[in-house]
Amino acid sequence: MSGLADAAIVGAYEHPTRWAPNETQFQLHAESARGALDDAGLSIRDVDGLLSSGLSPIGIMALAEHLNLQPRFHDSTNIGGSTFVAQVLHAAAAIAAGLCNVALITYGSKASSDRFAVGTGGLSGGDPPDQFEAPFGPTVMNSYALVAQRHMHEFGTTPEQLAEVAVTMRRHAGLNPHARYREPITIDDVLASRLVSSPLHLLDCCVITDGGGAVVVARRDRARDGRKPTVRILGGAESLRHTAMGRRDLTEVAAAQSGPLAMQMAGIKHADVDMCMIYDSFTITVVATLESLGFCGRGEGGPFVSGGRIGLGGELPINTDGGGLSSNHPGMRGIFLVIEAVRQLRGECGKRQVEDCDVALCHGTGGMLGLRHSGATLILGKGD
Amino acid sequence: MAELGKSAVPKPRVDEESKGFWEACGRGELYVQECGDCGALRHYPRALCPECLSADVRWRRCSGRGRVYTFTVVHQNQAPGFRDKLPYVLAYVELEGEGLRLLTNIVRCKPTEVRIGMDVEVVFDEIGSGIALAMFAPVD
Numbered sequence: 001m002s003g004l005a006d007a008a009i010v011g012a013y014e015h016p017t018r019w020a021p022n023e024t025q026f027q028l029h030a031e032s033a034r035g036a037l038d039d040a041g042l043s044i045r046d047v048d049g050l051l052s053s054g055l056s057p058i059g060i061m062a063l064a065e066h067l068n069l070q071p072r073f074h075d076s077t078n079i080g081g082s083t084f085v086a087q088v089l090h091a092a093a094a095i096a097a098g099l100c101n102v103a104l105i106t107y108g109s110k111a112s113s114d115r116f117a118v119g120t121g122g123l124s125g126g127d128p129p130d131q132f133e134a135p136f137g138p139t140v141m142n143s144y145a146l147v148a149q150r151h152m153h154e155f156g157t158t159p160e161q162l163a164e165v166a167v168t169m170r171r172h173a174g175l176n177p178h179a180r181y182r183e184p185i186t187i188d189d190v191l192a193s194r195l196v197s198s199p200l201h202l203l204d205c206c207v208i209t210d211g212g213g214a215v216v217v218a219r220r221d222r223a224r225d226g227r228k229p230t231v232r233i234l235g236g237a238e239s240l241r242h243t244a245m246g247r248r249d250l251t252e253v254a255a256a257q258s259g260p261l262a263m264q265m266a267g268i269k270h271a272d273v274d275m276c277m278i279y280d281s282f283t284i285t286v287v288a289t290l291e292s293l294g295f296c297g298r299g300e301g302g303p304f305v306s307g308g309r310i311g312l313g314g315e316l317p318i319n320t321d322g323g324g325l326s327s328n329h330p331g332m333r334g335i336f337l338v339i340e341a342v343r344q345l346r347g348e349c350g351k352r353q354v355e356d357c358d359v360a361l362c363h364g365t366g367g368m369l370g371l372r373h374s375g376a377t378l379i380l381g382k383g384d
Numbered sequence: 385m386a387e388l389g390k391s392a393v394p395k396p397r398v399d400e401e402s403k404g405f406w407e408a409c410g411r412g413e414l415y416v417q418e419c420g421d422c423g424a425l426r427h428y429p430r431a432l433c434p435e436c437l438s439a440d441v442r443w444r445r446c447s448g449r450g451r452v453y454t455f456t457v458v459h460q461n462q463a464p465g466f467r468d469k470l471p472y473v474l475a476y477v478e479l480e481g482e483g484l485r486l487l488t489n490i491v492r493c494k495p496t497e498v499r500i501g502m503d504v505e506v507v508f509d510e511i512g513s514g515i516a517l518a519m520f521a522p523v524d
Contacts, residue, residue, distance in 0.1 A: 120460045131396035132428045133487050135517050137458060137466045142474050145456035153454070153500040197474075198457040245434060246416070246427040246484030250454060250476070370454075370476075371487070 004265075007092035008230040008383055010223040011040025011216035012342040018180045018209040018328055021113040026066045028108030028212035033067060036214035041227040042102060049073040049103030049217075051091055053083040054332050063106070073100035079240070079374035080366020081279055084215070084334035086376035089236040091217035101219045108212035109330035118208055118331050119281075120196065129243070133371060141205060141282070143368035145197035148284035150250045152199060155299030159199055161306055162283040163190035166203050166325050168311045169280060173322025175312070175352040180207050181326045204283040206324035206333070213335040215342070223383075230383035231342050234359070235266030242372040251299075253285075254375025255292035255363050262377035263294075268359060270295055273379075275344055275354045276316060277337035279365040280323040286310075289363055293377070312352055320344060320352045334364035338378065345382045358382045393465035395515055404443060405429045409516045412508050414446045416482055427484040448506035450477040450520065453485050457495040471495050477504055477520050492521035 013035030015028055023031075029052065037044055050071040052063050060076035073094045077083050084107055091103035111118055119141035125134075151157045167187055173179035185203060193202040223230040239257035241248065263269070276295075280286050287301035295316065296304040304310075310318040319325075321340040324333045341360035343349050360380045367373035398406045405428070408415045417426050419433035420440030432439055455475035461467055473490040475498070490498050491507065504520035511517060 117462045121462050126397060128399065128401065128430065129428055131398065131402060134394040135396055135511070136487055136489050136519075137393070137461055137463070137469075137472060137474055138487065139458070139461050139463075142456045142458050142461070145458075146454045146474065146476065149456055149500065150454035194459070195457070196460045198459075200456075243428075243485070243487075245424070246482075246486070248485075 003096045004089070004092040004233045004236070006219060007095040007217050008220045008223045008232055009088065009215060009338070009342055009380065010218045010230050011036040011042065012339045013039050013214050014178070014336060014339045015212035016178045017211060018178070019112055020110060020210040025108045025110055026063065028110070028210070029063060029106040030067060032108060032212040032214035033104055033106050036104070036216045039228065040216040040218070042216060042218070044069070046102045047071065047104045049091060049094055049100030051075040051087040051103060051105040052107065053078050053087070054107060054109055071100065073103065081281065081332045082334050082364025082366035082374045082376040083332060085337055085362050085364035085378050086238050088215060088217060088233065088338055088378055089238070089376070092233045095217065095219050101222055103217045104214065105217065105335065106214045107332065107335045109332065110210045111331040112208050112210045116331065119205060129372070138368065138371060140368055141200070142197040143370040144282045144284055145200045146370035147250050147288060148199050148282070151284060151288065154251060155302065157287065157302035159191055160187050161302035162204055162287065163187040164306050165280065165283040165286045165310070166190050169319055169323040169325040171311060172320050172352060173326035176322050176327055179322040179327040180209050200282055200284065206281050206329040207326065209328045209330050211328045211330035213339050215335060215338050229346050231345050232381040232383045234268065234379040234381045235262045235264070236376070236378040237261035237265065239375045240372070241375070250370055251288060253288045253292045253369060254365065254373055255289045255377060258375045258377040259293035259363065262379050266379040268379065272359050273316070273361045274357045275320065275360050276318045277341050277360065277362040278318050279333060279337060279363060280319055280325050281329070281333070281365065283325070285365055285369065286318065288369070289365060293363060312354065317354050320349060320354060332366070334366070334376070337362040337364055341380050345380055393511060395511065395513065401431045402429050406515060409508060409518055410514045412516070414448050414506050414518050415443045416446060416479070416484055418442045418444045425482050425484055427486060444482070446479050446482060449480040449523070450504055451480070452490065452498060452500050452502045452504060453478040454500060455490060455498050457498070473498050475520070486518065489519045490521070491519045497522070
């Protein structure tokens with residue numbers, strides 16, 4: 001049992017919106033916070049830890065002001081879309097260390113209504129490596145395409161296999177009334193959609209939506225006040241991957257470090273995992289992540305995602321909410337991985353419920369897969 | 385055929401650690417760094433060796449030949465300097481000899497002709513203010 005066992009997830013809430021032109025970003029944070037605290041049976045006055053991301057550089061103070069909180073623990077890590085997965089670990093570690101008792105993690109974004117080109121805008125940050133990249137036209141999206149092309153070359157992964165990930169996510173989205181796109185698609189539909197950055201087509205890419213979500217992590221003795229079953233934090237770990245002085249193997253992603261560490265902490269094997277929430281910014285992200293997590297061997301991700309294995313009713317259901325490919329992606333999707341895993345472990349998913357779901361694995365990927373990216377693995381278990 | 389770098393692409397923010405690299409590119413020469421203590425090669429250039437934190441930097445001139453490690457033909461990029469040059473090829477080229485990989489563009493060929501493993505050599509694209517970008521073109 002890990003030191004994280006002192007904490008549990010006691011509340012989770014996904015904002016139903018996918019398009020919120022008449023709300024502010026902080027309003028989405030506040031509405032999500034209200035939903036997660038209601039879910040937990042706690043009050044905003046119980047919160048003594050605040051975690052968030054996607055804010056301005058010191059915006060955590062503004063968010064605390066907006067919610068009139070005076071947290072004694074706070075964290076505004078930004079490692080891209082995986083941040084909120086990592087922040088569940090940060091919150092649990094803070095609770096285990098006695099730094100706070102009730103940690104609120106919130107997210108809100110208007111990426112769609114603000115017309116923010118999340119994946120296909122240019123990148124020209126001011127960090128030292130950027131000068132060797134920005135003049136050549138990298139985007140978030142084409143950094144993933146670089147990995148996909150290499151994966152296909154080394155392992156024979158096919159466009160059809162990648163497309164199957166998108167088709168499966170859309171099938172799941174059909175069972176989620178809040179999903180952005182719910183009409184079924186076929187492999188041919190994916191292959192016939194326009195190439196955005198070869199070998200990735202439009203339907204290999206996640207959607208862009210507005211959205212928000214929140215999670216409450218609390219000491220387990222506080223958790224018992226809650227109205228719903230708690231969710232245990234069995235293990236977790238983080239990692240960063242970069243160009244490594246010019247020698248990185250692009251097809252091995254950050255999950256190769258965080259996955260085994262998380263599973264070791266949780267004391268589980270792959271066969272113990274009942275469902276996964278894998279960040280699906282692009283179809284290749286799922287294939288590469290499953291390999292690096294060790295659910296299949298290197299290069300075997302294409303065949304692994306085929307034949308219905310990752311769909312509901314298959315051996316390892318993935319992204320039962322429809323994922324970023326079909327349900328929602330406001331820019332940093334990590335919090336939704338945690339929220340859907342919590343709903344599955346509580347048995348709240350209705351038609352898309354995974355039977356006998358006792359252990360769920362979340363893996364968030366943030367940043368640019370072929371340049372610099374982050375990984376955060378979190379293993380959750382059914383509580384009491 | 386896309387010709388990159390001629391107009392408004394983001395100019396590299398040359399700094400104290402990188403100016404030797406960019407000055408060489410301006411002369412039409414490609415260099416990587418080698419640690420004077422542990423011998424580790426590195427790209428991009430920086431003042432201290434990440435392997436051993438030695439400040440003994442040596443510059444090693446590359447032949448400029450290499451192979452395409454991976455690439456993508458980019459059809460969508462809203463950023464200024466790129467949206468009017470679509471499609472273009474973003475690639476990692478692995479340098480012959482050093483084995484290091486650089487992010488770059490493949491130019492002077494049709495994007496549809498680019499393949500992983502293709503032999504390429506460096507060509508320098510001047511973008512003004514004495515700055516030249518190391519791009520790669522197929523070897524004839």
